[in-house]
Amino acid sequence: MESWNLQPARDTGLTPSERFRSVRRESGLLESLAHHFSFTVLRIYLAVAHRFQIIGWQHLPAHGPFIVAANHCSHLDALCLVAALKPRHRERAFPIAAGDVFFQTKAVSVFSAIVLNALPMWRKNCGTHALADLRCKLEEEKCIYVIFPEGSRSRDGRMAHFKHGLGMLVAETQVPVVPSFIAGTFEALPPHRKIPHPARIKIAIGAPLDFAATPNNREGWSQIAQSVESSVRNLATH
Amino acid sequence: MNPVTRERLLGFQHAFDDRVTVVLTLTVLILLLLTPLLIFIVTRVANSTRDKRKELWDRYRSWIWLALFILIPILAGAFWTILAVATLSFLCYREYARITGLFRERTISLIVVIGILLITFSVLDNWYRLFVALFPLTVALIASGGLIPDQPKGYIQRVGLGLLGFALFGSALGHLGYMANDWNYRPIVLLIICAVELNDIFAYICGHVFGHRKFVPNTSPNKTVGGALGAIVLTTPLVALGAHFVWSSTVLDTPVRLLGLGIIVSVVGQFGDLMLSSIKRDLGLKDTAKLIPGHGGILDRFDSLILVAPAVFHYVNYFVGFAAGQPQKIFGG
Numbered sequence: 001m002e003s004w005n006l007q008p009a010r011d012t013g014l015t016p017s018e019r020f021r022s023v024r025r026e027s028g029l030l031e032s033l034a035h036h037f038s039f040t041v042l043r044i045y046l047a048v049a050h051r052f053q054i055i056g057w058q059h060l061p062a063h064g065p066f067i068v069a070a071n072h073c074s075h076l077d078a079l080c081l082v083a084a085l086k087p088r089h090r091e092r093a094f095p096i097a098a099g100d101v102f103f104q105t106k107a108v109s110v111f112s113a114i115v116l117n118a119l120p121m122w123r124k125n126c127g128t129h130a131l132a133d134l135r136c137k138l139e140e141e142k143c144i145y146v147i148f149p150e151g152s153r154s155r156d157g158r159m160a161h162f163k164h165g166l167g168m169l170v171a172e173t174q175v176p177v178v179p180s181f182i183a184g185t186f187e188a189l190p191p192h193r194k195i196p197h198p199a200r201i202k203i204a205i206g207a208p209l210d211f212a213a214t215p216n217n218r219e220g221w222s223q224i225a226q227s228v229e230s231s232v233r234n235l236a237t238h
Numbered sequence: 239m240n241p242v243t244r245e246r247l248l249g250f251q252h253a254f255d256d257r258v259t260v261v262l263t264l265t266v267l268i269l270l271l272l273t274p275l276l277i278f279i280v281t282r283v284a285n286s287t288r289d290k291r292k293e294l295w296d297r298y299r300s301w302i303w304l305a306l307f308i309l310i311p312i313l314a315g316a317f318w319t320i321l322a323v324a325t326l327s328f329l330c331y332r333e334y335a336r337i338t339g340l341f342r343e344r345t346i347s348l349i350v351v352i353g354i355l356l357i358t359f360s361v362l363d364n365w366y367r368l369f370v371a372l373f374p375l376t377v378a379l380i381a382s383g384g385l386i387p388d389q390p391k392g393y394i395q396r397v398g399l400g401l402l403g404f405a406l407f408g409s410a411l412g413h414l415g416y417m418a419n420d421w422n423y424r425p426i427v428l429l430i431i432c433a434v435e436l437n438d439i440f441a442y443i444c445g446h447v448f449g450h451r452k453f454v455p456n457t458s459p460n461k462t463v464g465g466a467l468g469a470i471v472l473t474t475p476l477v478a479l480g481a482h483f484v485w486s487s488t489v490l491d492t493p494v495r496l497l498g499l500g501i502i503v504s505v506v507g508q509f510g511d512l513m514l515s516s517i518k519r520d521l522g523l524k525d526t527a528k529l530i531p532g533h534g535g536i537l538d539r540f541d542s543l544i545l546v547a548p549a550v551f552h553y554v555n556y557f558v559g560f561a562a563g564q565p566q567k568i569f570g571g
Contacts, residue, residue, distance in 0.1 A: 001394060004395065005392060005395070006338060006339030006340065006342070006392075006395055006396070006399070007339045008336065008337045008338065008339055008521055008523065009336040009337070009339070009341065012336060012337055012523065012527070013523075013525070013527075013528060014528060015528045015529075016528075016529065018528075026341075026342075028332065028335070028336065028341050028347075029341065029344060029347050029348060029351065032344070
C-alpha cells in the first residue's frame with residue numbers, strides 16, 4: 001500500500017473570516033459548485049449583454065498550472081477571463097485581486113472568495129513573501145491564476161508597462177504564461193462608471209510562453225514582464 | 239400526510255407536553271443565566287489572567303448560541319429536529335473531510351453528501367427499511383465511486399476515509415434524527431444531548447479534582463482514570479432518573495435497564511471523545527476548526543454524541559422500540 005498521502009486542508013486552523021482572505025484557502029465541494037455556477041452565469045451574461053467573443057481558445061493549456069496575463073482597464077476584465085476558461089479549469093482558477101478593494105470588508109471578501117474564487121494581493125506593504133506564497137501554491141495545487149501585471153486599472157484605456165511581480169511567480173518554473181488581450185471592457189465599464197454598458201467585448205488569447213530558462217532574479221523578472229507585455233501588445237493588433 | 243404526523247413534525251404547541259422536556263429546558267436556561275455569575279466569582283477568586291477570562295467568556299457566549307441551536311429545533315417540531323441533525327451531520331463531515339484531506343476527493347465526498355441527504359430523507363419519511371438499507375448501499379456506492387478516477391494508488395485510503403466519514407456522520411448521527419420519529423421525541427433527544435454534554439463536563443471536573451492516574455496518555459494526555467470513573471458515577475444516575483420519567487411503566491423502566499442506559503451514555507460518550515482525540519493526534523492537529531470561539535470546531539463540541547446516538551437508539555429499540563404507532567413512509571404512502 002502507498003504511504004499516507006492525504007494532508008489536511010492548508011487553511012486548517014484559520015477562522016472563517018481569516019480563511020476567506022487567505023492565500024492558503026482551499027475550496028470544498030460547495031464552494032467549487034458556487035464557482036462553477038457563478039462562472040457559468042457570467043459566461044451567459046457576457047454572451048448576451050456583450051456579444052462576448054474569444055479568439056485563440058485553443059491556446060489554453062489542457063490543465064493547470066498556468067497563468068493568464070492580460071491588460072487591465074475595468075472590473076469586467078477578471079470576470080471575462082475566468083468566464084473564458086474551460087469548464088474543467090474553473091475549480092482551480094483564481095483571479096488575483098487587489099486586497100484593498102476586494103478583501104477590505106468581511107462581506108466583500110466572502111463575495112470575492114465564494115463567487116469569484118479570488119485571492120488577495122495587497123498592493124501596499126505586500127512584501128516578497130506574499131508572492132512566494134502564491135508561487136508555491138501555483139505549482140503545488142496546479143492552479144490557474146488570472147493576473148493583471150499593470151498593477152491597476154488603466155484610467156484612459158491605454159495599456160501601461162507590466163510590473164515585475166509576474167516574473168517572480170514564474171521564473172525558473174515549468175508554469176506557462178498565456179498572454180491575452182481584452183478589448184471593449186473599457187467601453188463597457190470604465191473605472192469611473194458603476195453600471196456596465198452593453199458594449200462588445202473581445203478576448204484574444206496568444207500562445208503560451210515558457211520561462212523555465214529565465215533566471216529567478218531582478219533581471220529575469222523584467223525580461224519576463226517585457227516579453228509578456230510585448231506578446232499582449234501584439235495580440236492587440238489582431 | 240395524516241394529522242398526527244403533521245402535529246409531530248411541525249406542532250410546536252406540543253413543545254412542553256412532557257414534564258421532562260420542561261425540566262431539562264428550564265435547567266439549561268437556569269444554567270445559562272447562572273454561568274456569568276459563576277465565571278465572575280471564579281475569575282475573581284482565582285485571580286485569573288486576562289486570556290483565561292477571555293476564553294471563559296468566549297466559551298460562555300458560544301454556549302448560548304449552541305443552546306439556542308439545539309433547543310429551538312427540538313422544541314419547534316420533529317421536522318426541525320431532523321433538519322438540525324442533518325445540518326450537524328454536514329458540518330461534522332465538512333470538518334472531518336477538511337482535516338483528513340478527503341475533501342480533495344470530490345467523487346467520494348459527493349457520494350458521502352448524497353448518502354447523508356438520503357439518510358435525512360429516510361428519517362423524515364420514517365422509512366426504517368430504507369434507513370437500514372442505506373448503510374450497506376452507500377458503502378457499495380463509495381467503494382464503486384472510488385474506482386472512477388481509475389487510480390488504484392490511494393484507493394484504500396480514500397475509500398476507507400469516505401466509509402468512516404459516512405458511518406460516523408451519516409449513519410451514526412442519523413440515529414439521533416431517527417429518534418424524532420417517536421411521538422414523544424423531545425425529552426428523549428434533549429435528555430441524550432444534555433447527558434452527553436454533562437458527561438464531558440463531569441469528566442473534566444472529576445479529572446481535575448480526583449485525577450492522578452493518566453488514562454490514555456498517548457491519545458489524550460489530560461484524561462485521567464478519576465475523570466472517567468467520576469463521569470460514569472455522576473452521569474449514570476442522572477440518565478437513569480430522566481429515562482425513568484420518559485419511559486415510565488414500560489419494559490425499560492426497571493432499575494437495572496435504566497442504569498444500563500446511563501452507563502451506555504457515559505462510557506460510549508467518552509469513547510466518542512477519545513475517538514476524535516485519536517483522529518486529531520494522528521493528523522497532528524489541536525482543534526478540528528476555528529468555528530466556535532472558545533471551543534474549536536463543531537466536531538470538537540459534538541464528538542461524544544456521535545457514537546452515543548446509535549448505541550442508545552438500539553438499546554431503547556430493543557426494549558420498547560421507537561416511533562411506535564407512527565405512520566411509516568410519510569411521503570411515499
